[in-house]
Amino acid sequence: MKRLGELFDLAYDLLLYDVTSTYFEGLAARNPLAQRGHSRDHRPDCKQVCIALVVSREGMPLGYEVFPGNRTDVTTVEEIVETMEARYGIADRVWVMDRGMMSAENVAWLRETGRRYLIGTARSELKRWSREIADARDWQTVRDGVEAKLCRGPEGTETFLLCRSADRREKERAMHERFARRIEARLASPGAAPRARVPAGRGALPDPGRGRSRARLRPPWAPAARTPPHPPADRRNVVPTREANPLKSHESVPRTDEVGLGQTVRPGSAGRLGLEGLR
Numbered sequence: 001m002k003r004l005g006e007l008f009d010l011a012y013d014l015l016l017y018d019v020t021s022t023y024f025e026g027l028a029a030r031n032p033l034a035q036r037g038h039s040r041d042h043r044p045d046c047k048q049v050c051i052a053l054v055v056s057r058e059g060m061p062l063g064y065e066v067f068p069g070n071r072t073d074v075t076t077v078e079e080i081v082e083t084m085e086a087r088y089g090i091a092d093r094v095w096v097m098d099r100g101m102m103s104a105e106n107v108a109w110l111r112e113t114g115r116r117y118l119i120g121t122a123r124s125e126l127k128r129w130s131r132e133i134a135d136a137r138d139w140q141t142v143r144d145g146v147e148a149k150l151c152r153g154p155e156g157t158e159t160f161l162l163c164r165s166a167d168r169r170e171k172e173r174a175m176h177e178r179f180a181r182r183i184e185a186r187l188a189s190p191g192a193a194p195r196a197r198v199p200a201g202r203g204a205l206p207d208p209g210r211g212r213s214r215a216r217l218r219p220p221w222a223p224a225a226r227t228p229p230h231p232p233a234d235r236r237n238v239v240p241t242r243e244a245n246p247l248k249s250h251e252s253v254p255r256t257d258e259v260g261l262g263q264t265v266r267p268g269s270a271g272r273l274g275l276e277g278l279r
Contacts, residue, residue, distance in 0.1 A: 004060075012088055014057045016096045017080055019073045023048040037070035052080055063087060073100040078109060094118055111157070118161065128154075129162055139164075 004010065021039065023046040028034035034047035041048075048069035054062050063084055067076060081095065095110070099120035110117045126133070132151050139147045145166040150159055 008058070008060060010056050010058065010060055010062075012056065012062075012091060012093060014094045014096065015054050015062065015084065016057070017052070017054050017077075017101070018098060019050050019052045019067075019076060019100070021048045021050050021069065023069075033066060033068045035069035037068075038072070050076075052076055054080065054084055074103045074106065077101050077106045081110075081115065092116070121160075129160065133162060133164065 021037075021041070023039065023041055023043050024031070024034055025046065028047045031047075031049070033049045035049075036044065036047055037050070039046070039048060050067040050069055050071055050073075052065040052067060054064070056062055065076075065080060065083065077097070085091075093116070095115060095117045097117070097119045099122055102119050102121060107117075107119065129151065132149065139149050142148050142163075147164050149162045151162055153160055
């Protein structure tokens with residue numbers, strides 16, 4: 001590692017830390033670290049391992065650790081920081097991490113031990129700084145399209161770095177307009193049923209209006225609907241049968257040979273009569 005620093009003139013005053021994952025096609029039964037967890041590759045059906053990587057400000061890898069696939073990012077901060085400090089020594093460096101490492105416990109630990117850090121906060125924190133973001137003063141251009149501003153925290157113990165990007169603003173605006181157009185198009189045609197989203201590799205979703213799914217919705221004592229040969233009969237002309245509860249016997253459903261006055265009951269009407277008896 002000393003030779004690496006001499007060849008590339010590496011600086012260790014700022015270290016960037018992040019966690020990624022890789023999955024296995026198979027059971028991976030002989031790898032105890034292979035576990036199912038949050039899949040960044042959108043493959044929750046596969047086992048995976050998490051790989052923690054620390055790089056310098058130039059992007060040169062300095063160290064890595066392999067964690068079980070079901071371990072969350074926020075639980076790895078203390079272990080990685082202490083491992084890297086044991087390898088390179090305790091120095092006045094800055095740790096840069098994304099919001100996946102953010103927790104009150106991690107921030108408290110970094111602050112108590114005197115370590116400096118730059119951690120991404122949740123998007124919900126933007127509401128606290130809406131006034132500062134809208135204020136046009138004190139913004140400094142970091143690079144083309146990116147501006148930053150330093151703001152003192154409400155407790156005075158932390159400094160918040162606010163950033164805004166013109167490209168990101170345009171991207172979110174385009175996304176918002178696209179969603180708005182979809183909603184307006186759907187409202188303009190209320191008769192169009194929304195299409196079901198089919199997960200990749202999972203096949204088509206069953207249609208509840210076809211096949212066996214519709215048969216389950218029909219009561220077991222109600223016959224299948226058919227085109228009536230005659231006009232529907234009046235309910236007053238139906239002769240009651242021996243059983244009062246249609247659940248006890250299928251004979252409670254009126255049939256054509258149990259109807260008086262020479263009229264015919266449509267099978268669909270018989271099903272409705274049976275349902276009304278259950279109320």
